[in-house]
Amino acid sequence: MLATLIHFFENLTTLHKFIWIVLCLSIFWIAEGIYPLFDFHYNKWKHSKVNLVLLGTTMLINVLFGIATVGIFQWTASQQFGLFYWIDWPLWLELLLAVMALDLIAQYFVHFLLHKVSFMWRFHIVHHSDTAVDVTTGTRHHPGDFILRETFALLAIVLFGMPVAFYLIYRILTIFFTYFSHANLDLPIWIDRVISYIFISPNMHKFHHHYVRPWTDTNYGNIFSLWDRIFGTFVYDDPHKIIYGLDVADSSKSDDLRYQLNVPFNKNIKTDY
Numbered sequence: 001m002l003a004t005l006i007h008f009f010e011n012l013t014t015l016h017k018f019i020w021i022v023l024c025l026s027i028f029w030i031a032e033g034i035y036p037l038f039d040f041h042y043n044k045w046k047h048s049k050v051n052l053v054l055l056g057t058t059m060l061i062n063v064l065f066g067i068a069t070v071g072i073f074q075w076t077a078s079q080q081f082g083l084f085y086w087i088d089w090p091l092w093l094e095l096l097l098a099v100m101a102l103d104l105i106a107q108y109f110v111h112f113l114l115h116k117v118s119f120m121w122r123f124h125i126v127h128h129s130d131t132a133v134d135v136t137t138g139t140r141h142h143p144g145d146f147i148l149r150e151t152f153a154l155l156a157i158v159l160f161g162m163p164v165a166f167y168l169i170y171r172i173l174t175i176f177f178t179y180f181s182h183a184n185l186d187l188p189i190w191i192d193r194v195i196s197y198i199f200i201s202p203n204m205h206k207f208h209h210h211y212v213r214p215w216t217d218t219n220y221g222n223i224f225s226l227w228d229r230i231f232g233t234f235v236y237d238d239p240h241k242i243i244y245g246l247d248v249a250d251s252s253k254s255d256d257l258r259y260q261l262n263v264p265f266n267k268n269i270k271t272d273y
Contacts (some may be wrong), residue, residue: 002091009165024176028135028183037239040132048136050257054113055139056176058146067149072157073164082161098166099173100224106153107222115217118271120148122264128216129249133209138182145265177223181205196225196236203239211245
């Protein structure tokens with residue numbers, strides 16, 4: 001059965017990934033409309049415009065990186081380079097290790113750096129400047145931000161010598177958890193807490209979108225909460241205390257695309273927040 005799954009993902013097309021994105025967005029868009037954590041009193045389509053445009057740039061960059069990724073997969077295979085070429089573990093264990101390694105390196109670690117390195121933070125500000133965090137906020141990444149993330153994903157692929165199917169399974173999981181954790185969902189606290197013991201839950205990630213420290217610098221994970229717990233960046237509290245946005249950005253321009261694209265180059269915005 002696992003071999004069949006691997007074969008399916010080896011032949012995953014761009015259309016398949018696009019359908020998955022639309023499906024996840026749609027499901028959580030509907031769910032947060034029925035069970036919202038916060039009642040934003042906003043024009044949801046107007047708010048989503050900036051985020052969906054940025055989704056378009058992300059998809060374009062993903063295609064370009066996909067070309068580079070093919071070359072890297074071919075190189076690691078020809079050179080037999082990477083951990084998975086040097087060990088012989090069960091397929092399921094290698095897959096689990098691959099997903100966890102990508103989540104650690106291409107999500108947690110680079111996300112931590114996006115908050116700590118000044119020039120990287122400038123790009124990441126765009127994601128945090130959303131004053132009405134909902135499912136579409138998961139798509140809100142400045143092109144520079146996403147390029148940095150994908151660069152770390154390529155690093156993980158090289159280090160582990162991952163087959164393409166492992167990487168694509170990780171990508172599919174990432175899409176789901178990104179939209180799940182950003183969705184404006186009012187899950188019962190006990191359910192959300194149980195989820196947060198293993199995975200990133202909606203409430204858990206919302207603390208990361210609080211407008212000031214210390215919550216802004218916590219809960220960096222995307223799939224597994226394990227990394228935040230190990231490295232001491234895990235936090236959980238009452239989600240109704242959260243105020244979205246960022247104190248260094250102009251909250252009135254949260255939905256202004258031109259302003260958001262220019263944020264990394266706006267010298268009036270402080271990087272030491």
